[in-house]
Structures are given as structure tokens and as C-alpha cells.
Amino acid sequence: MSAMHVVVMGVAGCGKSAVGRRMAAQLGLPLIEGDDFHPPRNIHKMEQGVPLTDRDRAGWLQALGAKLAQHPAGAVLTCSALKRAYRDTLRAAVPELRFVHLAITPAESLRRVAGRDGHFYPPSLVASQFEALQDPAEEPGVLALDATASLEELALKAVQWLKAEFNNA
Ligand SMILES: Nc1ncnc2c1ncn2[C@@H]1O[C@H](COP(=O)(O)OP(=O)(O)OP(=O)(O)O)[C@@H](O)[C@H]1O
């Protein structure tokens, strides 16, 4: 099987972790949880209800690119990757990088984030995620899915698409 690197992206609450976990299991690839690599400063900012800036995210994105490159056989990365420049930073780290965008409305994102217990991310920051989001639809190597489908369906569609993209169907 050829190397398969994929980022599961989107705003807070879109299901990156839940879908990414299923995809990694089905593909037999390691899962890299992007949120685990935010420096403590970034987590503290978000907990305080302050949106991250490009500068806050720059080192984190570099670290995530390096993490992807540490898995030459492939990996699934969960990362918000909200802006084109952020995605390009990740693309520069590994060739043939694909993105699965879990697209969601602000209302549904807010509902999910508000209903999530024990997570550092506050509902007050959801609006800022949509302000930052640059839709990746026109970029190459991107699959957009309606994030309100079932987790099983989302993972299945993403895995089928990736296998076709990498000629492993
Ligand atoms: N397709 C879905 N159908 C129903 N519930 C979902 C779906 N996707 C995610 N959820 C639920 O919504 C909440 C947010 O999901 P999750 O934490 O995976 O999103 P995320 O914010 O993108 O990930 P993370 O913040 O951990 O990077 C969780 O409670 C999850 O179980």
C-alpha cells in the first residue's frame, strides 16, 4: 500500500476526533490528535476564551507537519486547519496530502461544543472558528462531507475516497 497521509479538518465540534479515530482504525494507520500538540500557552488562551492568532498557530502547524513526516507509511491527523495557509504548511511537510473537511453549520457546532463535558474549548469561541475558516472546496485533494451524517457513514465515505485517491480500492 502506498503512503497515505490525511488531515481530518474543520471547526470545533465538527467531529475531527470521532471520525479520525474510526478512519485510522479502518485504514490501519496511526492517529495524530492535533490538539495534543498545542503548546500550553495556546490551550490556556482558548480556555480563557481568546481566539488563536496566525502567530499562535504557526509553531503548532510546523510541529504537526513534522509529526506527519515521522510516519512515512502514512497517518491520520486531526487538525482544524482552518485557513489555506495553514493547510499549505501541512502540505509542505508531506507529499500528496489529502484533507477531509467535516462541514458543519455554526448552530450545530455550537450545540456540540456546548454539550461536550470536560473539554478545554469554550462555546464562546465557536463564532471565531467560522470567522477564520476559509473553505477548502476549491483546493486539490479535498473531500467535503456533511458532518451531520452518522460517524459510521462519514468514516466509510472518507476511507472509500482515500482508497480511490491512492489507487488502493
Ligand atoms: N457525526 C456525528 N454525529 C453525532 N455526533 C457527533 C458526530 N461527530 C461528532 N459528534 C459528537 O460531537 C462532539 C464533538 O466531536 P469531536 O470532539 O470529535 O469534534 P472536534 O471538536 O472536531 O474534535 P476535537 O476538538 O477533539 O479536535 C462529540 O461529543 C462527538 O461525539
Ligand SMILES: O=C(O)[C@H](O)[C@@H](O)[C@H](O)[C@H](O)CO
Ligand atoms: O485552530 C484552532 O482554533 C484550534 O485548533 C481549535 O479548532 C480547537 O483546538 C479544536 O477544534 C477544539 O475543539
